[in-house]
Amino acid sequence: MKTQDSYFVKFANGTSAWLAVGKPVPADAELVEVRPMIMPDDGMVLRHKETGEESSGHWLRGDDNKDKWEEVPESKE
Amino acid sequence: MSDKSSIYGVNSNGEAILRTSENATGERTSIYGVNSDGKACMRVSSKVTSNDPTSIYGVNDSGEACVRIDGAGSGGGGGATINNQDITVTENGTYTPDEGYTGLGTVEVQVPNPSTGTLSIVENGSYNVTEYATAEVNVPTGGGAATKFGVSLDNLLGSVDANGVYQLSDAPFTFDATSIKELPFLSPDLFMYKFFRSNLTGTVDLSNYMHGTVNAANAEYFTQAFSYTGVQKLITPREKSNEAYAMQFYQSFQHCNALKEIVFSNPIIASNKFGFTEAFQYCDFSNASINFDIITSIGPNGFYGAFKYCKLPEEIRFTNLTEITATFAFREAFSQTTGCKRYFFPSLTSVTSDAFGSSTRLTWYNAKDVEEIHFRADMQATIEAVTGYSSKFGATNCTIFFDL
Numbered sequence: 273m274k275t276q277d278s279y280f281v282k283f284a285n286g287t288s289a290w291l292a293v294g295k296p297v298p299a300d301a302e303l304v305e306v307r308p309m310i311m312p313d314d315g316m317v318l319r320h321k322e323t324g325e326e327s328s329g330h331w332l333r334g335d336d337n338k339d340k341w342e343e344v345p346e347s348k349e
Numbered sequence: 350m351s352d353k354s355s356i357y358g359v360n361s362n363g364e365a366i367l368r369t370s371e372n373a374t375g376e377r378t379s380i381y382g383v384n385s386d387g388k389a390c391m392r393v394s395s396k397v398t399s400n401d402p403t404s405i406y407g408v409n410d411s412g413e414a415c416v417r418i419d420g421a422g423s424g425g426g427g428g429a430t431i432n433n434q435d436i437t438v439t440e441n442g443t444y445t446p447d448e449g450y451t452g453l454g455t456v457e458v459q460v461p462n463p464s465t466g467t468l469s470i471v472e473n474g475s476y477n478v479t480e481y482a483t484a485e486v487n488v489p490t491g492g493g494a495a496t497k498f499g500v501s502l503d504n505l506l507g508s509v510d511a512n513g514v515y516q517l518s519d520a521p522f523t524f525d526a527t528s529i530k531e532l533p534f535l536s537p538d539l540f541m542y543k544f545f546r547s548n549l550t551g552t553v554d555l556s557n558y559m560h561g562t563v564n565a566a567n568a569e570y571f572t573q574a575f576s577y578t579g580v581q582k583l584i585t586p587r588e589k590s591n592e593a594y595a596m597q598f599y600q601s602f603q604h605c606n607a608l609k610e611i612v613f614s615n616p617i618i619a620s621n622k623f624g625f626t627e628a629f630q631y632c633d634f635s636n637a638s639i640n641f642d643i644i645t646s647i648g649p650n651g652f653y654g655a656f657k658y659c660k661l662p663e664e665i666r667f668t669n670l671t672e673i674t675a676t677f678a679f680r681e682a683f684s685q686t687t688g689c690k691r692y693f694f695p696s697l698t699s700v701t702s703d704a705f706g707s708s709t710r711l712t713w714y715n716a717k718d719v720e721e722i723h724f725r726a727d728m729q730a731t732i733e734a735v736t737g738y739s740s741k742f743g744a745t746n747c748t749i750f751f752d753l
Contacts, residue, residue, distance in 0.1 A: 287726045287752035290741070295748060311745065317709060326709040329745025331738075 273310055273318070273343050275332075280305040293329075308332045316343040550607070552582040556614045572623075576603040587614035599623035603630045609637040616669070619648035626653040635660040635688050642668045645696075649675035652682040661689035672699035680706035684714040684743060691721045695753040697728065700735055705742040714743030723750045 278293045281301035290307065297303050311329045312318045318327045318341045332338065358367025368381040368389070381389040433454030434446040441460055446453050468481040478484045553575060583602065602608055608629070618624055624647075634656070644667060661683065673679050680703075683689065692713075705712040713719050722744065724732050729751040732738060741747055 283752070285752075287750065288729060289748050289750040289752065292720070292746050292748045309745065325707070327740045328709065328715060328743055329740045331740065333739065 273312055273316075273338065273341070275308050275310050275338060278307050278309055278331075279303055280307055310338045310341060312343050312346075315346055317346045318342070319344045550579040550581060552584065553580050554582075554584040556584045556587045571597055571601040572599045573603065574598075574601050575605060576600055578602075578605055579607045580605050581607045582610040582612070583608060584612045585614050597623050598625045598628040600627045600630065601625075602628050602632065604632070605629070606633050608632050609634070611637070611639045613641060613643050616643050616645040617648065618644055618646070618651035624648060624651040624653065625655040626650050627657065628655050629659060630654065630656070631658045632656075633660045634662060637662060639665070641666065641670065645669050646672050647675065647678040649677060650680075651675065651678045653677045653679075654681040654684065656686055657681050657684045659683075659686050661686050663689060664691045664693070665689055666693040666695070667697065668693075669696050670694060671696045673697065673704040674699055674701050676701065676703060677706065679704050679712045681710050681714060682712050683716050683719075684710070684712065686713075686716045687718050689716070690718055691723070692719070693723045693753065695723070695725065697724060698731075700731060702734065703736050705735055705737050707736045709743070711737045711740065711743030713741070713747070716744050717746065719744035719747045721748050721750060723753050725753045726751045 276293045278295070279291045279297050280288065280303075281291060281297050282288045282304050283298075283301050288304070289301075291297070293309055293311070309329050309331050310318060318330055319325070320327075321340055321342055326344075327341075330336075330341065356368070357365040360366050364385065365383050365387060368383055383389055432449070432451045434450035434452070435455040435457075436444060436446075436453060437457040437459060438444060439459045444453065444456070462480075464480055464482045466481050466483075468476065468478055468484045470476055470484055470486045476484070580602065585598075611629075639662065647670065665683075678701075683692075706714075713722070722742070732749070732751070735742075737743065741749055
């Protein structure tokens with residue numbers, strides 16, 4: 273599991289975007305918010321320890337933190 | 350004739366041809382027809398008193414009544430009483446009055462119109478044949494299920510054996526569905542389950558299809574009907590397809606690798622059951638034409654897993670889609686796809702909290718090639734409140750734009 277930052281930006285024309293992980297803030301955009309995301313390793317998926325919710329990547333916000341998540345092998349359908 | 354008053358009818362020569370008279374007591378009034386000799390040849394007379402019928406007399410040269418028609422039968426010779434018989438006629442033929450009647454009175458005719466034409470019967474059932482001269486019965490044997498099409502597919506589809514298993518024909522054919530408004534069925538619930546084989550090619554035009562009518566709530570009208578076939582073009586239903594059970598295409602076109610064009614004919618993808626659930630999975634649309642422009646609303650399960658595992662074109666636009674307000678409408682719709690980098694929702698203004706699914710069953714779960722998803726600028730707060738937003742609806746490596 274790794275944590276990476278992604279950015280929420282606002283452009284000069286008033287539009288906005290939540291950028292892909294690792295994508296830098298464009299020159300014509302203003303950084304509004306840094307959003308840390310936890311990402312599973314290849315072949316794995318995140319699973320919330322309490323709710324059981326699974327995710328391929330999760331934006332940590334509010335009181336959420338990476339300790340509430342664990343990695344489990346991705347199920348094969 | 351001093352005791353009678355007379356009035357004469359006279360012809361153009363002044364000759365009497367008609368004369369009236371009455372006796373002094375007024376007991377009887379008569380009208381005489383008079384011949385050229387001035388002799389009465391016809392007399393009409395009646396008593397003034399009641400209960401005495403009017404009489405008409407034919408009169409001989411001696412002035413004696415020789416024929417009389419009245420109701421009492423008294424008086425001169427030859428009198429006749431009219432006693433007609435009323436009858437009802439129900440068959441063609443010659444009819445005379447029964448004994449004791451003088452003739453026919455009211456004759457009511459109730460002979461049915463002659464039966465004409467031929468009734469063609471191609472399904473088992475109960476039919477009213479009274480209006481037809483003949484009934485031609487041609488119900489396919491062996492359980493063949495192609496009789497509701499309006500087109501003959503008997504030779505193409507094979508038949509169902511005693512165990513309900515389809516034995517399909519091997520002959521290649523093109524399926525012309527333009528006349529279809531309802532479907533044949535194998536059972537009340539499975540209308541076209543695994544109906545065709547890989548030898549089906551060409552266009553499946555369902556634009557006139559409405560939907561079946563049997564047990565609609567449980568029906569799976571097109572479940573896997575065209576999967577693994579060589580269908581090249583699909584035109585989806587148009588008529589009545591905004592009704593609850595019209596769109597039932599569960600896994601209908603899975604593995605149709607020749608399918609390169611989909612024409613959506615109705616603005617509303619509505620279903621209370623399957624819609625296009627998993628309809629196109631495993632298809633290769635990388636060079637296909639899929640135009641979603643007509644679609645304005647997607648109902649429950651409308652596109653649930655519809656394009657999962659597909660190869661998609663580089664860009665997909667839902668130009669006029671305004672609402673995804675139903676449960677699972679878009680759940681896993683493009684999950685685990687490849688090829689498509691950009692999605693656009695320029696008109697989307699209304700979404701439910703689970704419109705894009707949840708957990709790992711998100712719209713773009715593991716769709717690794719997705720780079721951009723574009724929504725309207727004024728939809729940021731709405732989209733951020735939708736389940737799955739924290740993982741970008743599964744496309745964790747993409748950028749979500751609010752710029753339309």
